[in-house]
Amino acid sequence: LHADALVEPVRAAAFRIVQESLTNALKHAGPTHVDVTVSCTRTQLRMLVTDDGTDRPAQPPGHGGRGIVGMTERAKILGGRLQAGPREPRGFAVEAIFPLELAQPTHIDDQHPAAT
Numbered sequence: 001l002h003a004d005a006l007v008e009p010v011r012a013a014a015f016r017i018v019q020e021s022l023t024n025a026l027k028h029a030g031p032t033h034v035d036v037t038v039s040c041t042r043t044q045l046r047m048l049v050t051d052d053g054t055d056r057p058a059q060p061p062g063h064g065g066r067g068i069v070g071m072t073e074r075a076k077i078l079g080g081r082l083q084a085g086p087r088e089p090r091g092f093a094v095e096a097i098f099p100l101e102l103a104q105p106t107h108i109d110d111q112h113p114a115a116t
Contacts, residue, residue, distance in 0.1 A: 049095075050087060079098070
């Protein structure tokens with residue numbers, strides 16, 4: 001499945017979630033390594049962003065925005081889900097999954113068959 005096959009709202013949300021996850025990792029975790037994994041099947045798009053950040057925040061508490069809340073809302077609006085939280089033994093992970101509906105377009109005649 002090619003990225004061009006994704007509908008624009010899903011493509012835009014996926015981009016923004018990965019972007020926000022990377023920003024959060026740099027601002028809050030002080031990682032030495034970040035991985036981004038994107039996989040797509042005919043039924044779902046999955047993104048996973050993981051880092052090896054430290055236990056201490058790189059930015060003082062109280063200076064954050066609506067990062068995880070905003071990403072969760074973005075996923076839910078499109079029927080997806082988002083999970084974010086610490087990893088063992090250290091680091092953080094953000095996983096977003098979007099359902100994909102790749103059904104063939106329906107023609108008007110298919111929806112309203114002529115009376116016989």
